[in-house]
Amino acid sequence: MADASVAETTSTNPLHLHDIVRDADQDPPAHQRELVFDLHGVNVFYGAFKAVRDVSFDVAKHEITALIGPSGCGKSTLLRSLNRMNDLIPGARVEGTVAYHGENIYDAEIDPVEVRRRIGMVFQKPNPFPKSIFDNVAFGPRLNGVRGSALEGIVEQALKGAALWDEVKGKLKESGLSLSGGQQQRLCIARAIAVEPEVVLMDEPCSALDPIATARIEDLMQQIKDKYTIVIVTHNMQQAARISDRTAFFVTEVNPESDTRTGLLVEYDETSKIFSNPSDERTENYVTGRFG
Known part of the structure; x- marks a missing residue:
């Protein structure tokens, strides 16, 4: 269960969010953004069930993009x-196109x-392997054939990169499971970056952690x-307001006949605009706590 202090905060006063939102002037002009992902008309199905429909947005290099919305809207x-x-x-x-540097990964x-080597992932709950701290980080590089002093260097650099060294x-040599929850999550980040990905996906990486x-x-x-x-x-x-450059807001469409829920992208823009001057009333209602 997530700590109450880091749980969903949709009821937060919007003025407080505006105070902490990133300054849009820090972001590069749109024409300077180098796209890593470009999604067009993406639908995701589980069997016949459509979990996400008609999603189109892009993700630029060296930006933090936040996906927000109520539970069940298909973010994960x-x-x-x-x-x-x-x-x-x-x-x-x-279905649709998930282009990574112009190539559809599907x-x-x-x-x-x-x-998956180029696009790493960190999950909601820290999930260290039941191995030593070293072996957790070395797992991916070893699969790629790295051994000896080169492996030791990669492990050290990854742990430094995850602010854990x-x-x-x-x-x-101690078990990764002996670390605190926050340390375990940083260990998982070190494990993800040890194989030198370009992209790191994070699925609610702080929801099980305390505020510190x-x-x-x-x-x-x-x-x-x-x-x-x-x-x-x-x-x-x-959190989205503090750390992200751009934010995508999703809602849930409920089928009244089957009670199934499908995620739909409502708005995607600079984070400062999403939280201070959104284009869609549904976005404003969500970030100000009127629903969600």
């Missing part, structure tokens, strides 16, 4: 479609394993965005 489903993690779910399929000749450098650990993860995201492109799913409105 869409996130997993960005590195073909949904392929691992029987009956799941994606084309038949694209290797999903290579997609100083805390664990004297106990690399949450702040460490948020600081870390800001520190590593110059090396990685980050897409994060979050229920925490303040």
Whole structure:
């Protein structure tokens, strides 16, 4: 269960959100944005059930993009479609185009394993392997054939990149499960970046953490965005306002006959605009706590 202090904050006063939202002047002009993802008409199905429909937006290099919206609106489903993690779910399929540097990652000749190497993922609940701290980080590089001193260097750099090295450098042989929740999540981030991905997807990475650990993860995201492109799913409105450059807001469409829920993208824009001057009334109602 998420700590109450880091749970969904849709009832937050919008003035407070406006106070902490990133300054739009920090963002590069639109014509300077180098696109990493470009989604067009994306639908995601589980069997006959359409979980997400008609999603189109882009993600630029070295930006943090937040996906927000009420529970059941397909945020995590869409996130997993960005590195073909949904392929691992029987009956799941994606329609439309998920272009990564101009190539549709769902084309038949694209290797999903290579997609996941370039596009890493950090999950909601910290999930270290039941191995040593060193072996957790070394897992991916070893699969790629790295050994010896080169492997040691990669592990050290990944742990430094995840702001964890100083805390664990004297106990690399100890179990990753012995770490605190926040440390475990940073270990999982180190494991993800050890294989040198370009993109890191984060599915509510702070929802199971206390406020101090949450702040460490948020600081870390800001520190590593110059090396990685980050897409994060979050229920925490303040978190989205603090850390992201752009925000996509989703709603849930309920089928009254079957009671099934389909996610729909309502608005995608600079985070400052989403939280201070959204174009759609539904977005304003959500970020001001009128629904959600």
